[in-house]
Structure formats: structure tokens, C-alpha cells
Amino acid sequence: MVQPSGNFFAYPAAADLIEREAGARPRFWVTIDTEEDFDWEAPFARTGYRLASVPALADCQRYFERGGVKPIYLVDWPIVADDRAVGILGAAHDAGTCEIGAQLHPWVTPPYTEEVNARNSYTGNLPADLQRAKMMALRDAIRDRFGGAPTVYRAGRYGLGPDSATMLAELGFRCDTSVRSGFDYRAGHGPDYRDAPLYPWWVHTSEGAILEMPVTTVFGGAIGKAGRPLYHRLARRGTHVGAALARLGLVERIALTPEGIPADRACKAIDIAIEQGLPVLNFSFHSPSLQPGNTPYVRSAADLDLFYRWWDIILDHLARRGVDATTAAEILAMADRQSGAIPPR
Numbered sequence: 001m002v003q004p005s006g007n008f009f010a011y012p013a014a015a016d017l018i019e020r021e022a023g024a025r026p027r028f029w030v031t032i033d034t035e036e037d038f039d040w041e042a043p044f045a046r047t048g049y050r051l052a053s054v055p056a057l058a059d060c061q062r063y064f065e066r067g068g069v070k071p072i073y074l075v076d077w078p079i080v081a082d083d084r085a086v087g088i089l090g091a092a093h094d095a096g097t098c099e100i101g102a103q104l105h106p107w108v109t110p111p112y113t114e115e116v117n118a119r120n121s122y123t124g125n126l127p128a129d130l131q132r133a134k135m136m137a138l139r140d141a142i143r144d145r146f147g148g149a150p151t152v153y154r155a156g157r158y159g160l161g162p163d164s165a166t167m168l169a170e171l172g173f174r175c176d177t178s179v180r181s182g183f184d185y186r187a188g189h190g191p192d193y194r195d196a197p198l199y200p201w202w203v204h205t206s207e208g209a210i211l212e213m214p215v216t217t218v219f220g221g222a223i224g225k226a227g228r229p230l231y232h233r234l235a236r237r238g239t240h241v242g243a244a245l246a247r248l249g250l251v252e253r254i255a256l257t258p259e260g261i262p263a264d265r266a267c268k269a270i271d272i273a274i275e276q277g278l279p280v281l282n283f284s285f286h287s288p289s290l291q292p293g294n295t296p297y298v299r300s301a302a303d304l305d306l307f308y309r310w311w312d313i314i315l316d317h318l319a320r321r322g323v324d325a326t327t328a329a330e331i332l333a334m335a336d337r338q339s340g341a342i343p344p345r
């Protein structure tokens, strides 16, 4: 009898960790936080956002199609409400060249009853009923607009709470990808994922099992794997410590994202992730980065060019290392095969 841990913050039992199958190669997954353009430096607001980057989703989809990659667009409420976005992504979804999941930005998702502030920007901090109502509104809107209920969820700002897993299972989701292993958001009222696994794992709840598929971040540098605890111990002393450690070549935290991570570092991270035996490398970025001027990472046309060159280099490196693209459907099938005596409900 499996005791449901019920949430994403309990360290999983060994039996619940999903490993690379015998003889299998690692795979990679491209997850895109597909959302409105807003000022990342300004306080959160229910209104005043833009959707100028939506047409750029078509370029993005064409790029990944050419590369044989089926990305998953984790769409939030303003995107689902936008006819152009639904036109572009719906056509790709119907053609079987992408997947659609849910991403919840609570401040722009009904019901609009909570005060808008930094704490409430993490859905997991909201009262359970409100969190559930927002998840349900988003799920139903995606179902109505894309012709299928989403099975994959990401909390905006990685904002899971203690009730989130049970709620997701209750609402028919099967996979969550909100855990950002190696990051600690407590200073801004968010969750602490410092010690979260990089492997996928099953979270058992009273409503069924949810597969957690964490966003991949590895620790490299001269002291290798042992660097993760050291990084966190020193990072508490100040924000520049991480950069200093990387410069010294001691410990480096590398997220698999084109946003702020140079291509050569990301290639290094891919090699480390392969060596660590991860079954799936989970890449992520935000759709507003597809148009210059929306995020700190893509400020100009030249930056956007670099953004796609980054992917050229990464896809090339992955191909050289024998790492093929995967999808949520394939990841879930792999996890189901491994769950053995514990069939997820």
C-alpha cells in the first residue's frame, strides 16, 4: 500500500523515481511558457499587458518543426483568449506537430478575487478553493478552444503549493512541470526547490498520481555534483557569490534555457545531464522572448537572431550526443511502464 505523500515537496521514495530505461538513450523536451508580454520589473497587474509577441509563435513553431521537435506550449489565460494564438497553435496541435498544456498566471486568470501582489503571484499561496477555481477555469478554456483538456500543468513562477498535486489529479491532469530543481524562491514568497530531484517522479495523492517532470538545471564546475550544497550554502551570503564561484570554475549552476545561458554552457550542461543518467532533459523558455523588447534576454533583433542560433547549436549538440526529442505523451508512457506494481490512477 502506497502512502500518498500528497505534494511535490516531500522527497520521493526511490520506487517513485523514473530512471532511464535499460538500453534507452536520454531524450529532450522543449517546454514553452506561452504567455502575455508584460514588464518583468513592474508590480503584477491584472491589466495593461500586451500580446504583441503572439504572431512570433508561428516562426517558433516553424523552426521546431524543421528541427523535428514537437514542443509543448504551456498556454495561460490571455493566450487562450487570443484568437491569433489559438489559430497558430490550434493548427499545429491539429497537425500533431506540438502539444498544448496549461500555465497558470493567477493575476490574469479568473476568478479575480485575490489582491494582486507578489505573494499571490504564486498560485500555490492562494486559498485552496481559489487555486482550484483558477485551475479549472484555465483547463476548461483550453478544452473549449483547443478541443482537448490539457494533461500537463505548469504553475507560473514555478508556484506550486501543498494542495496543488491533489487538485491537479482531481482535475484530470497527469503531469506537472513546475518544479525548478536547484532554485530557491523563498525570498520572494515562493517555493524552495533547492533539493528537488532532477529525475521525474510520481507524486501519489488521494485523487491519483501526478508525474512531476522538473525543469532541468545542473551543477557543474571543478567540484562537480558536490557543488549543489556548496552553491546554496554560499549563495545565501549574497547574490554575486554564484557568479564568483562560476568565474573561479568551482561551482556553476546551469539551467537548460536560451534565456541568459550561453550556448557553450548549455552544451556543457547537456553533457553533465547525460552523464548523470537523466532520462529526460527539460528545456524551457518564455514566449515573449520570441519578439525583441519583451524580456531581459531578447532586447534587439540581433538578440533574437542569437536566440535561434542558440537553438541551432543546442539541437546540433543533442543530435551529436544521440539525444532525440520527446513529448509529454511519450514521457508519461515511459513513466507508466516503470511504475510497476503501483499503477497510477
Ligand SMILES: [Zn+2]
Binding pocket: 033, 035, 103, 105, 156, 157
Ligand atoms: Zn509565466
